[in-house]
Amino acid sequence: MNSLYSNLKTIFVDGEVFDYIHLDKSVSTYDKLVQTIDKPLKLILFYGKPGTGKTFLLQKIYHDYKNEKPIVFFPRPFFEEKAFIEALYEEVMKQKSPKFKHYNEFLEVMREHIVSKEKAITVLIDEAQLYPSDLIEKIRLMADSRLFKFLFTVHKTDKEDLLAKDYFQTRIWETIEIDNASFKEIKTYIEKKLLFHKHFEHTTLFSDKHYKIIATLTNGNLRSINKLMYKLFEILEYYDLNKPSHLSPHALHVKYVQMAGISLGMIHA
Template identity: 55%
Template sequence: MNDYRKIKDIFIEGNKFDYVNLTQSVMAYKKLTEALKKPLKLILLYGKPGTGKTFLLTKLYNDLKKKYPIIFFPTPFFDENEFLAAIYKKIFKQEPPKTDSFDAFFKFFINKMNKESISPITILIDEAQLYPPALIEKIRLMADTRKFKFLFTVHKTDEEDVLAKDYFKTRIWETIEIKSISIEELKLYLEKKLVYHNLFNYLSLLHEPQYKLIHKFAKGNLRETNKLLYKTFEICEYYENNEPKKLNPKKLKSKFLEMAALDLRIIDD
């Protein structure tokens, strides 16, 4: 008998797993580390939601924080003074002075960095598409001082290409895209995930039709893949406890993926 509860739980959102082993992530990570070595002021990592941008930024921060000055802001700022104050506190480990304006604060900030011989700081910014245009403009001015290097992540959506926005289009020095995963990468992802959780024997439940259906419903998106499979195995768990004869212990029936997709409103009736 299969333990669908155990399989289901490995797909809980937020479950830590090394996506970097996937080809797309490996290539993007390598490009990012190379870009950060160059004298670039602004770098952009973009891709559709759920492609692993935040994970890459987090890994990059953890890998580099002991090598040189680096700051990571996983949540967005909407006020320029709060943004600058947060950087100040990260660098100097103290509360910032009170000033009349952003410009006055920034001037004081740069002078203090010069006096204390502070090395240029790399700042990683997630969800940059949520930042107000006025703050993005201030960030560009900060980058112009060569005291700061910024790496943004932004969502690329079907409705709006953020790269077309004026404040990204003309000012980014290097852009790196992380794309949705292919069916082959999906297979590799699920294989590694099951191996990581000592559940490799359950990989035999999935066959080519199921992989194609998962890829179709989740659109090559890791986050949506996890949601879909969590719901699928939750449904299987119900049948295992109530109507076990409707389950095939050697193969995941496609209808359970379809039921999960309906429940998640990925597809219509």
């Protein structure tokens, strides 16, 4: 037996680029990123706390421009120079990489190809904080060749500010930061998620009191909002299937949002 909440909860599983929600911060950050990528810069740093939508914006940029300009997106980190070079070759050349004897051999092959195209390759690197420093140094040398331009995406955490690391601080040409969503953006995000998936009638379940609780529990972090909303609809799914008399189809008691928060450890009961 299925519940209408079964479908609602899947809306808040981290989605694909096609599920992109226009928020003030994400739109302005997207525009800044695109404008910066178009500049003749070698190294760009894009940072923010985990869950602010950095990866999603990179996915969207790659999806929007992959047929218009030479661009590569690496969503997962590399830990060895050899693996990185071979993957970069295969993304650019669209064929299996040869076994390069050394870094300079790779660069010579790339120079012959890229110079003929008269455009540097833009490389979007997610999770750059996980790359070893010696590989970051090699990437910097690639950028110095002007054959590639790199956009590093890193997490800014409370424990460690990656901007303070020497290889980011002294070599980056431009930095762009994205913050957590505001109260207004949280409301927009949830409503648009429901509308995008044709669940207009369920937007009436939420009022400002619900959004205030959600904002407090998640601090405007999109990943945390997705987790909280998924858990909320999972709880409602349980009640709908097992104790339907407890639910009103037109109103949502704030206790269910609080129950979701407790379940996720956002509230310590």
